Amino acid sequence: MTSNTIEAVTAVPATTRSRRSGSAVLRSLLRNPTAVFGAVVVIIIVLATLFAGVIAPFNPDAINLNLAHAAPGHGHLLGTDLQGRDVLSRLLYAGRASLLIGVGAVVVSLVIGVPLGALAGFFGGWLDAIISRVTDVVLSFPVIVLAVVAGAVLGSGIWSLIVLLGCILWTTICRLVRSIAIAQRDADYVVAARSLGASDLRIIVKHILPSTVGVIVVNAVFGVANVILIEASLSFLGLGVRPPTPSWGNMLSDAQSLGVLAGQPWMWVPPAATILLTIVSINFLGDGMQKALDPRLRNR
Amino acid sequence: MSDGLLMDVRHLHVSYRARRGQRLLAVDGVDLAVGEGDVLCIVGESGSGKSTVGKAMLGLIPASGGEIGFDGMDLTTMGSRALRKLRSRMQMIFQDPYASLDPRMTIGEIIAEPLTIHHGGSLRRHRERVLGAMRDVGLVPTLIDSYAHELSGGQRQRVGIARALILEPALIIADEPVAALDVSIQAQVVNLLQDLQRTRRLTMIVISHDLAVVRHLADRVAVMYSGRIVEYGDRVSIYEHPSHPYTQALLSAAPIPVPEIERSRERIVLEGEPPSPFSRPEGCRFSSRCPLRAALGNPEICATDDPMLLDVGDSADHTAACHFTRFAPTEVDGDIASLRLHPHDKGEKEL
Amino acid sequence: CTSGGGSASTSSASAGAVKAGTGTATMAIFGSIGPCLMPNLTNNGNARAVTQCFGSSLLAYDEKMDFIPSLASKYTVSSDGTQYTFDLRKGVKWSDGTPFTADDIEAAITAMTDPQTTTNWITYVSPIAGTSDRKAGKSATIGYKKVDDTTFTVTLSAPNASFLDLFGTQFQPLPAHIVSKIAPTDLNTGTFAQAPNVTIGPFYMTSRSGDDDMEMARNPHFWGGTVGLAKLVVKSMTETNGVTAILAGEVDVIPAESVAEIAPSDVETLSSNSAIKVVKYQNSTCQTLYMNEHTLFSDKRVRQAVIYALDRKGMIKTVLDGDGIVADSVYPPFSKYYDAKVITKYTQNVKKAKQLLSDAGWDASKTVNFIVPTGDTTVTQASVIIQQQLKTIGMNVQIQQVDNNTAISRANQQHNFDLTILANVGVNNLDVSRRFSTAAWKTGVNSGGYSNPQLDQLMAQAVTKSAFSDQKPLTDQIQQLISQEVPTVMLWYRDSIAAVDTAKVTNVVPQRGGAWLQAAKWGSA
Amino acid sequence: MPVLEVEHLSVTFGSGPDAVKAVEDVSFELAPGQTLALVGESGSGKSVTALAIMRLLPQHNSTVTGSIVFDGKDVLKLRRGELQKVRGNRIAMIYQDPMTALNPSMTVGAQIIETMRSHGIGTRADRRERAAELLAQVGLPDARARVDAYPHQLSGGMRQRVMIAMALACEPDIILADEITTALDVTVQAQILELLAHLSKERGVAVIFITHNLAVVARIGDVVQVMYAGQVVERASTSELLNHPMVPYTVGLLGSTPRLDEDRSDRLSTIPGEPPNPRRRPPGCRFATRCRFHRELCDAELPPLVQAAEADVPHEVRCWGLVPGDGTGWLIEEKAGELA
């Protein structure tokens, strides 16, 4: 209801500083220590993977059958894997695939889910009914079936994984956006916009969608983390990124043999730790972003 | 006062789809005519359909019956595209200034939105006009990049007004424009509305339940009860000679900041609740709570016949929908007649 | 009348030392077992370990891969190589006490050739006259004749060199007194098929729920001597779980008999546990890299370049942890047909590989689409090595991992690949035409479509010879030609690796060739 | 003997530079049967004062100092168990927003009964009966059936009445009514004011009535206390204060209220500007920046709350212009001419 508490009496700061939202978002982020931590780590990881070519001590695909599954040492900082490839180099390159899939799949899911959710929520009626049923159908689909089929039809490349996971994950975002759209479609400021003569499209784009941004960001962040994990699970079932391309998931899936798990931890601990660190950082960043993107929370 | 009719509403019916497929008849046959440059205030019971009438007049909710004439055109038969165009000529000011401003847009963007909708372009292109509008409503230009939550209530309402004015509309409908505001700000906004109305010869329809504010703003007043207009007239007639028993009850219940008057004033206390909008009684909607009817010994006609708006007779177009109101001054029991609000007399008597 | 076979006295399966204990053992099978446990009729590779416990064959192999008696005490072959007469061991009984007779042989042949049953092992009996027609639904008399209760004769439509390898050592009789009462449609899937409780092997099934908790009890009438274990439990699980389970003491035996095997990386883990004995033995399953003749590999030099590019020894060392041997010949080294003298042995030689490629005018810009089936980690690991090693000679190989089913379709039906890896489950047998004959491109597993009329002819000839001395010159030519032509790159013969919890089960000694578990000899510790 | 004595009550939210002093040094007492009206605009600290008395302010970010003596004990020092016995039972509060102050997932009856049960009033059956009676008492039509209604099934006015019934359930000594009529129709408002007046008259219930509507105060208050920016700026009996407002803020407030009983004058008089940011309140008079009469002193030093010099009845004011003394009291002279 009317929150005539703090805001109502807060005198207006005579603002002269730049209020462009881009820089305001950034400033708010920078003021949030956990978000800064998250951002720094994410940036480091992204840079490390982007410049893997420069940093990595070895060619990630180069096998060395004479130095297979060697413990750290021998010039291999993190040891080698089952085919004698340098774990550190692979770890660096693996970030490319994992992050690309994570971000890519989330982008696909947003591209599908956001408009559908907004349309369903805003217009309701039969459109909503159809979209909701389709969502149910997709939700009731075992990921594994799609993974196999997509792997067989499209090939288990990075791009097909992106499309595949995007096509599965849009349902969550669709539902979320839909529920927000339902809540917002009768909000006063939407009625206000309509009374100004705004078309439905404009209302959706200018008013409904911006109000979903916070949720979308959080969900997207979770989504990236989730996709990295799903890719790992698919790799475990042999359906992940195609070798020899490394991904954190398929590196990790080497641990599916007990021998590696117990005896050769250098093969799976680094990717596991990297996934953990990445997801934690992305989460921190996401929380910060959510705050920063909402002008009402930004300066708290 | 009026040169011609700008808004001419006839037999307006509006219904909402309610639960279980029922239809809720929120507005049940309303006729209103507003002349150019006039200020019409709609008062009435909460839930009587005031806001609904306002929204329907702007075409924000579809009318289920009747005609809404605006400057000679009928809004009810108009296509949505044409209607959207027409919106530039009629604007709305909302009750809750905070809720009606998109929290993610800056003040500048909000005020510029009507321009961008109807003329394209972005805030940058319309900056000058936006600043002009802000000046007009007394907002300092530095606020242009602020967000709604950073503003005070009065400033927020000014933003809403600036947004409504920027296209220089012919008609403004304000739904409870000051209800959410602080006492000291309320006066500022009321003054602002009044000034703007006068300098621009705006036609205004103000919906409010604050009878004091209405008395300050209105040229004409419509009193609504349960989806209908029960009394209509110019300000003076309504406040000096309220005819409908509901109007009388309303005026008697509104407080006045003078303890001596307040403590001794007798109020008409209404028993019960207004009829459900799903099932309204056959006859007069007010009959079950009507003190006049009780005083008259519950005449049958009130329960069987729905009264029409009829001339009260004391001035031009002062009408009321009551079977007995025309007789009230003469035939009604003295008790009720004395309840009529003549605060000055009464206050002076007490003092 | 030429005759082969051995005397009834050298019974290999019986072991007098075994005492009838009361012990139970649990055996893990990797992968699903499928419903049908009828010998000859099950279509599931993983079921073999179980059906072996239920059945016995007519003949068996000894260490030198020569035939020795089993259910049959003796066999004779007619001089034209078309008539085989078997003398059955006397006094053999089914687990319910019913005597074993030649009728049980007929029952099994009839069941397999009934048009309403399906079997992958039709080749066991298809050399017998009339079987193909019967299977195709035409009325036909089958070349089977019962001489008396313990003697029968089968007539082949043509001489067949691998008949004894298949019919002799793989085919198993079915109990006529039971099977005759089962409708043909139920033979694959009926109650009896799913849980055969009358068997001739060391165990018969007592209870079964789905894939799990199959329980077998000792066959009191087992012809091969006393069965050591009173009870044998079978459970299907994945590799990791099997290894975990045996370490956790939940499983006692992992018999290297399923399609998937103990991962090399787990061998060390298992060995480090003192109670667990890891048993390795050679196996005839050949992991093969197929090259598609119809796309990029029609040139022999290119195929040779591929084999020169690969370090198969290195692969075996890393991928199999050394537990395997390089496949030089179509015949595994322990086969009697194997002859090291006639074959070309390839070792990695990158320079030569490059030379061959450039001689062949290889277009380095071409991408080679390498279809790799998932499921077996040794294959996926090897594929990466292959890709890298081919890269060093300038072949741009792109791996595409697909599930096994897709891989099979693409290799055998659609021929839509450039390179692929598939396993050839070997049977000791001189006939390799399904892998290399021109016709087998469409009908067999000559997935790359290699075609060589000379080889076709040699293979066709060899099949008709029944005496080893007649066969040898031909098989020598066959293996020589194949090793020169490199129609496929045979990567390795992988050792089968079994694991036994010696604290629970004793005397698990699988036989070479991967054929026999010899579960009858197992005892409880 | 007052039932409630509030002395030097201050409430601060947060700490450090962003701390908000919501209530500053507020003292007052309340006699049985008395109605104290707290007026002032939004954010002036009215609700916080009431919540402090109930000890309902969020513990983690608020600091309360001073004392609130009820029944011989300082409420601020009560332990949780003792506090539970006072709350709802001896002191009851009716909250500002009836839309959100009721639990949406419980029937209103259950919410009323719950109060009685937690204070051990009546038997199970009694309580239900009494809940229905209470609802009838506050004028809820069809009260017996409404016991089982959920809040969303009632209109705003009905919900407000349910809140009142809930507050009355344990027959408290003090009722704190926080803007209970703001959301209501004038006709319903009238009913509720009537009910409260009745309670204080008949049962001697003391009421703190919070509002920003001076017209409502005229009807209900015995004493009016005007708050501005966390402080009491003026206090007097209702008729004294409304008839002879002294502090410029109160005067402005009255002046800007449109009056039902007067036909429109040309413009409403207004108070320019807005209240100070609570985080950065000026050191001097809080109203100084908006005050037509302000002088240097006002910016420099905070005026004390003192008895107005020229009033013959109790009338406390906080304004340098009204304090007689060196260089102060300039309004006393002007007052007669300017403000009346």
Added chain:
Amino acid sequence: MLLRRILRRLAIGVPVVIGATVLNFILVNAAPGSPLNSLVDPEAGPAVRKQMAARLGLDRPLPLQYLTWLWNAVHGNLGFSYENDRPVVQDILERLPATLLLAGTALVLAYVVGIAIGVIAALRPYGRIDAASSVVGVLGISIPSFVLGLLLIYVFALKLHWLPASGMTTLGTTGSGGLLQHLVLPVVSLAIFDLAIVTRYTRASMLEVLTEDFIRTANGKGLSATRVVVRHALRNALTPLVTLAGLSLPSLFGGAVVVEVVFQWPGMGQLAVNSVLARDYPTLLGLSLVFSILVVIGNLIADICYTLLNPKVRDD
């Protein structure tokens, strides 16, 4: 009222179920590969292949195959599994309880424990328990379930010998021998992700509800702290969680696939993997039927809970 709501929900479910099976059928058929590949040995030759295809009805046009399946399914007959050659119904019924047990226990664990931790964390925000729970929460959403599962097996089964490594019952025992011990590790691996999410949501939801005015009202009435938290705060905080729970069900079934493989749990997850890999169409369609019905039922239950928790919805 409620009944009508349920019936309507179920009616809405019909197209979902049909849609799911159609989509499934189209997709598996779009993929290369054939059930014959795993049924017929490649070396057995085309004749055997053809015979098998005819036997399974694979030689008929696809739409006809699907319609036949649907027709039979409507009559309660889900056909015979190609792989197992048993009635699909039997296969599924054998495995459904295992999966329901696993997923159900995980769901209960995730929600009961998650809600409990979330509430405690919300009552003392930024306290020690809150911090600990958020660390666990972060771990929970960052570790793939198969890694966690294997680690758990390694530690608790192989090193400590506290719990069995795999399977659902102890071998050789009948009935539910050792079921509880077998359940622990898989359930933990499966539940941890949802537990983390639920904790997070509960905490947020509780923090929000605790600032609501009606909580202040409840405190102002002199209720005990427990009553305020449980009766007033928790109940209202649960509403958003119900929606979440409705979404959890399908995702738990999805997650169960991996966990079932890791722990050798004889549930539908493994069946699903196997049937896809083997292109066992009848089993696959049967499973997709069951999954979609479970989703519909999950939605329905969530909807009913939502209705029960939220009197506002109940009226509409």
